[in-house]
Every structure is written in structure tokens, then in C-alpha cells.
Amino acid sequence: MSDRQQRPLRADARRNRERILHTARDAFAAEGIAVPLDEIARRAGVGAGTVHRHFPTKEALFEEVVREHLEQLTRDVRAALDVEAEAGAAFFGFLARMTAEADAKQDLAEAITAAGSPVGARTEELAAELRELFGSLLLRAQQAGAVRDDVDAADVQAVVVAALTAGRRRDAGDRSGRLARVVFDCLLPRPSGPAGSGA
Structure with a gap:
């Protein structure tokens, strides 16, 4: 009963x-x-x-929403690693999605930039797993010669965060495509040789 x-x-x-x-x-x-x-x-x-x-608390609700985003991004990066496609295309495709998501979703941007409240252990574990998988995706793209070899996953995150922060401080109407292009240009392999010596 x-x-x-x-x-x-x-x-x-x-x-x-x-x-x-x-x-x-x-x-x-x-x-x-x-x-x-x-x-x-x-x-x-x-x-x-x-x-x-x-x-x-509001922080508990916020964390649940952020955790959902992280779970989805983790599934996406796993899928990118599983695809036998060109490593550079897989890396930049995932990076474009992650950048666009963070640009469109203020909560995810705040989580990435640590502007929100502290997160719990489960969310930290998810974020650590995402970073590790992203590092593997980056390494594969570097080994294929699609990404410059003098950056690591933390560098890429720093560039994405800087672009997101700068974009949010400006009153820019159409940032998402530009953000991705700026980040991608920073990551492309540099030409070999004595270019840019000024002579």
C-alpha cells in the first residue's frame, strides 16, 4: 500500500x-x-x-548542469579518438565543438575559466578524464604533423580560455567562428626555416 x-x-x-x-x-x-x-x-x-x-544549493544545481556538459564532451572526445579519420581533422573538429559550446554556454565557459564555484570530486574526475583524453587526441594530431609540436593540452586550454575571455569582454555579435579560427591559427605547425628573421 x-x-x-x-x-x-x-x-x-x-x-x-x-x-x-x-x-x-x-x-x-x-x-x-x-x-x-x-x-x-x-x-x-x-x-x-x-x-x-x-x-x-544553487552551486549543486550548477555543478549538475556542468557535469552533464563534461560527460557529453567526454563522449565526443572518445568518439573522435575512435574514428580512423585523419588525426588533424578529428582534433580540430572536436576543438571547434568544444570552443563553440563554451562560447554559447556561459556556464561551461565559467567552469572552464574557473569563474564559477568550486566543483565536487565527481566533476573533478570527469574534468581530469576529459583533459587526459584531449591530450591523447592532441598528441595524435601532433604525430600526424597537423598541430605544432611545442604545445601541450594545458597550452591549448589556455589559448581557448583567453579567446573566450577576450570575446566576452568585447561586445561582439558573431564570435563563434572567429574564436575557432583564432585558436586554430595559433596551433598550426610553424613553417620550418629561418622565416621571420627580419632580413
Whole structure:
């Protein structure tokens, strides 16, 4: 009897949680972590208490949304590693997706630039796994001669973060394509020989 009474409540709870997450994805993507938890509850059409039952703090909700993004990016980089395509195309294809995602989603940009709140152990593990896989994708592209060999994964992240930060500080309407091109140009192999000596 009590089990039968709990089943629809569990289903309602799942629906409410998904509604909250859906609303939070849109809100954080557009506005970053600054959007208040009560505002997310209002947009989701649920009470603030319902949100707090699933996510005790705004930071917990933000982390859940960021974790979803990281999980998707991890699946994407694994897929890029599994493809037997040209290593440079696989690397730059994934980098284009990651850059565009971070450019379009304020929450992911804040997570990448560490502008948001500290994350938990599970999210840190995901981020570490993503960095490791990305490093493998980069190394493969470097071995194929598609990416300059004097950079590592941390360098690439620094370039992406710098481009994202600079783009957000400017009032630029169409950044995504330009951001990718700027990052890609920095990573292309340099011509060999004494070019640029000024003579």
C-alpha cells in the first residue's frame, strides 16, 4: 500500500527534477551562475522548496548542469579518438565543438575559466578524464604533423580560455567562428626555416 502510494510520487519527483534541470540548462547557458535559484524555480513552474529538495544549493544545481556538459564532451572526445579519420581533422573538429559550446554556454565557459564555484570530486574526475583524453587526441594530431609540436593540452586550454575571455569582454555579435579560427591559427605547425628573421 505505501509502496503503491510512493510510486507516483517518485515519478512526479523525477519529472520535477528533469523540469528543473531543463530550465537550469537554459538559464545557466544564457546567464551563468548569477541567475538566482528562486528564479529558476519560477521559470520551471515549481516551488522553491521543490528545487531545494533536489538541489540544496544553487552551486549543486550548477555543478549538475556542468557535469552533464563534461560527460557529453567526454563522449565526443572518445568518439573522435575512435574514428580512423585523419588525426588533424578529428582534433580540430572536436576543438571547434568544444570552443563553440563554451562560447554559447556561459556556464561551461565559467567552469572552464574557473569563474564559477568550486566543483565536487565527481566533476573533478570527469574534468581530469576529459583533459587526459584531449591530450591523447592532441598528441595524435601532433604525430600526424597537423598541430605544432611545442604545445601541450594545458597550452591549448589556455589559448581557448583567453579567446573566450577576450570575446566576452568585447561586445561582439558573431564570435563563434572567429574564436575557432583564432585558436586554430595559433596551433598550426610553424613553417620550418629561418622565416621571420627580419632580413
